[in-house]
Amino acid sequence: MTDEHALLEQLGVEIDPELLSLALTHRSWAYEHGAAPHNERLEFLGDSILGQAITIELFRRHPEATEGQLAKRRAGVVSTIALAEVARTIGLGQHIRLGKGEAASGGADKASILADTMEAVFGAAFLSAGHSASAALVLRLVGPLLDDPGRTGAALDPKTALQEAAAAQGRGAPAYEVAASGPDHARTFVATVRIDGAAVAEGTGTSKKVAEMAAALAAHRQLVAEG
Template structure:
C-alpha cells in the first residue's frame, strides 16, 4: 500500500499488526468485550495527516497568506473529504463494526470512514515512520490538494449555500446540530433545514465542520446559483 516501504519485512510485519486495530470501530470493540479500538490510532493519524498536508500546501503555495492556507487545508482535511478518499479505496468493506452500526449503514457513514482512514494513516506511521505515511498521504490526497487550490469562494460552504438558497427563491438556511460521544471525543452531526424541509446533512469533530459539510451536501442537492460554478466533489 505504501510503495517501496512495504518491501521492508519489519514494516510489513508492523503494518499487519496495526491495521486490524486501525479498522476496529468502538462499537465492535464494545461488543467484543471491551477490546482496544482505533481511536488512539485515529488521534495519531489525524496529526500526521495535518502535518503532511500543511507542509505540502505551505511549499506549493509560497505566496498565500496564513488565512488562505488554512482554508485550503480545511478543504482537504475534513470528515467529508476524508470519507470520500476512504470510499475510493473501498476502506469501508474492511471496518469491524458492531451489530448496531452494521444495521444502520455504518460502513458508509462519513464519520466512521474518516476515522478509519486516519487510524490507518496512524498505523502506517507507526510501522514505517513519516516517509511511509507521507508517501501514502501524497498518493491519496495530492489530487484533492490540487483541486482545493481552484475552489475559491467555494471553500466557504455556508456563504455559498446562502447565495444558492436565495438564487433558488428559498429562505435562509437553518442549522440543527446534535452531538454524540464523550466530552473528549465528540462527534457532531448537522442538518440544514430550509423552509421547514431537511436538506443536507454532515458530520465532523467540531460544530463548525459539521455545519460546513451539511452546507456542502445541500449545495449539491440544490445545484449552484446562477453564475457560480459547481465545486468538484472531494
C-alpha cells in the same frame, strides 16, 4: 483475496496486516468484543502525520501566502467533512469493523467515523512503512483537495458554499431539517437539506452541526455537477 488485501492494493502502501486491522476497528466493535484494542491511538498518530504532510505541502506550494491564508487552506483539507470525502473515494466505510448498533445506524458512512478511520490508516502506514511513505499516501489521497480550491472551500464551509451555489443558479436559500435517534451517549443525527422545497441531499453525523455540514457538502457536489 480478503477485503483488507484489496484495500492494501488500493492504498499502494505496505501496511502490517495487524496494524491495518487495528486501524479499521472502531471502539464500538471493540467494546462488544471484550474491550479489544481499537483505532483511537492510531488516529491520534495519523492526525499528526496528516497535519505535517499537508502543512509542508501548502508551505511549498504557496510561497507568497500569509500564515492566516495557509492555516485556512489547511483547515479545509484536514476537516472531518473533507477527510470523510477522501475516505468515501476509496470505499473505506465497507472495511470498518463496527459494533452492531453503530453498523445499524449507518456508521459506515458517518463523517466522523470515516475521518477518524482515515487518520488511523495514516498512522498505521507511518508505523509500517515510515514517514516518507505515509506522507506520500496522505498527499496521494488528499491531493485532489489541494489541487481544487473550490472543493477545499466547500469542505471548509459547505453551508456557505451551498448557499452561494444555489444563489448562482437562481434558486432559493437552503433549509435544513434534522432528526436524531439513539441513546443520549451515542446519538446519530440525520440532516436533510431542501432547496425550493425539494429534498436535495442528506448527511449524517454525531452532532447536528456535522450532519448539516455533510448534507450541505453532498448538496453542493450535486448542484455543481448539474451545472
